[in-house]
Amino acid sequence: TPLTPQADTAPTAAAKDAVKAADRAHVFHSWSAQKLIDPLAVAGAEGSYFWDYDGNRYLDFSSQLVNTNIGHQHPKVVAAIQEQAAKLCTLAPGFAVDVRSEAARLIAERTPGDLDKIFFTNGGAEAVENAVRMARLHTGRQKVLSTYRSYHGATAAAINLTGDPRRWPSDTASAGVVHFWGPFLYRSPFHATTEAEECERALAHLADTIAFEGPQSIAAIVLETVPGTAGIMVPPAGYLAGVRELCDRYGIVFVLDEVMAGFGRTGKWFAAEHWDVTPDLLTFAKGVNSGYVPLGGVAISGAIAETFDTRPYPGGLTYSGHPLACAAAVATIGAMAEEGIVEHAAHLGENVIGPALAEIAERHPSVGEVRGLGAFWAVELVRDKETREPLVPYNAGGADNAPMAEFTAACKQAGLWPFVNMNRTHVVPACNITEAEAKEGLALLDEALTVADRHTTAGAA
Numbered sequence: 205t206p207l208t209p210q211a212d213t214a215p216t217a218a219a220k221d222a223v224k225a226a227d228r229a230h231v232f233h234s235w236s237a238q239k240l241i242d243p244l245a246v247a248g249a250e251g252s253y254f255w256d257y258d259g260n261r262y263l264d265f266s267s268q269l270v271n272t273n274i275g276h277q278h279p280k281v282v283a284a285i286q287e288q289a290a291k292l293c294t295l296a297p298g299f300a301v302d303v304r305s306e307a308a309r310l311i312a313e314r315t316p317g318d319l320d321k322i323f324f325t326n327g328g329a330e331a332v333e334n335a336v337r338m339a340r341l342h343t344g345r346q347k348v349l350s351t352y353r354s355y356h357g358a359t360a361a362a363i364n365l366t367g368d369p370r371r372w373p374s375d376t377a378s379a380g381v382v383h384f385w386g387p388f389l390y391r392s393p394f395h396a397t398t399e400a401e402e403c404e405r406a407l408a409h410l411a412d413t414i415a416f417e418g419p420q421s422i423a424a425i426v427l428e429t430v431p432g433t434a435g436i437m438v439p440p441a442g443y444l445a446g447v448r449e450l451c452d453r454y455g456i457v458f459v460l461d462e463v464m465a466g467f468g469r470t471g472k473w474f475a476a477e478h479w480d481v482t483p484d485l486l487t488f489a490k491g492v493n494s495g496y497v498p499l500g501g502v503a504i505s506g507a508i509a510e511t512f513d514t515r516p517y518p519g520g521l522t523y524s525g526h527p528l529a530c531a532a533a534v535a536t537i538g539a540m541a542e543e544g545i546v547e548h549a550a551h552l553g554e555n556v557i558g559p560a561l562a563e564i565a566e567r568h569p570s571v572g573e574v575r576g577l578g579a580f581w582a583v584e585l586v587r588d589k590e591t592r593e594p595l596v597p598y599n600a601g602g603a604d605n606a607p608m609a610e611f612t613a614a615c616k617q618a619g620l621w622p623f624v625n626m627n628r629t630h631v632v633p634a635c636n637i638t639e640a641e642a643k644e645g646l647a648l649l650d651e652a653l654t655v656a657d658r659h660t661t662a663g664a665a
């Protein structure tokens with residue numbers, strides 16, 4: 205059946221069948237074995253909910269890929285995109301355009317320190333690629349250091365920087381990347397028992413890595429301020445300041461990747477504010493416009509921007525600073541400021557999500573640890589609280605992953621759309637989710653965790 209825009213959106217059984225048939229025939233999906241998946245056909249979305257063609261509504265505890273920071277279909281952003289479309293849909297990056305200028309100004313005003321120049325991209329991976337290129341050109345060095353527990357994107361350099369196993373099939377080891385261990389007390393690579401000890405040992409490990417790689421060959425250290433996809437590991441006090449110090453000592457460019465943690469997610473405009481640290485380059489995407497139109501970028505320090513004052517920057521993208529995306533960013537940042545959405549995310553973390561998860565952790569044998577801040581939380585599922593053995597093995601697939609697959613299915617069955625990765629479920633709702641909706645989702649999560657409990661040593665006993 206040929207699709208028409210009407211048939212595409214009308215929530216009927218015939219429309220659903222047409223959408224699914226064309227999807228199966230022609231859409232090649234990310235990160236998937238094409239014949240082993242059955243994507244949900246979504247008919248619409250609003251606020252913290254989306255719904256399918258069969259009348260099932262889902263509370264979105266994933267914010268899609270942690271990007272709809274102001275929820276679905278925010279009327280101010282939808283209107284801004286429509287107005288911009290009527291006025292000027294596209295213009296090459298070489299021109300000065302009102303919405304592009306305004307988006308850059310609003311972002312620069314909110315990024316820490318002197319990160320006052322904005323290079324726009326279409327998403328996070330391109331932002332990371334360009335940050336690496338800028339660091340190499342600025343320093344004249346090649347190597348880049350990043351952590352094992354990280355995700356930085358799926359393009360050539362970004363996937364090499366990524367520490368997550370999604371790197372493995374694509375890792376050419378050609379991007380001059382060296383991985384090291386960041387701090388993570390619950391599974392401490394340094395066998396530390398306190399946050400202070402973890403911090404000290406992680407910094408000593410990084411200093412050793414730099415010494416043995418050769419400081420003169422290292423262009424950049426790239427870190428997620430709070431690693432997201434790899435497990436929402438809030439760094440101990442002093443860690444980021446310590447990395448800043450090492451970068452200063454050896455002339456290494458400090459890149460903070462805030463693609464996921466930025467734009468309100470942690471209860472601040474940028475997560476770096478929590479630790480009062482200013483990187484030399486900061487990458488962003490996702491929340492900058494809630495993902496309504498693809499947009500990302502690099503916020504650049506004065507010193508690095510100066511490198512390209514008289515020497516051309518050798519990089520660019522056809523859609524850099526796309527007017528529709530920038531209009532969406534201006535409206536998103538405006539709505540976040542007017543509606544106190546960043547403060548609301550902080551409130552949710554401190555008073556709603558954090559306390560509820562702490563209480564859930566006490567009751568469920570499958571919950572090893574909960575951690576996070578703002579609207580950015582991980583629930584780490586284990587077989588055994590004592591041994592901390594993960595509920596499923598690292599990078600498990602197929603039958604090995606059954607406990608997590610069952611838990612995920614239970615969430616969806618109950619109307620909760622979770623963000624699940626390995627042995628964790630992440631609680632990452634829209635930053636403007638209401639307290640009542642957040643509590644509803646947490647109650648559904650609580651119930652679904654009983655399915656995970658059955659796979660624990662306590663549950664089996």
Ligand code: PMP
Binds near residue numbers: 332357462
């Ligand atoms: N960096 C981080 C920290 C991310 O979380 C992601 C996406 N999850 C990326 C980079 C890549 O962004 P994109 O998918 O927009 O290329």
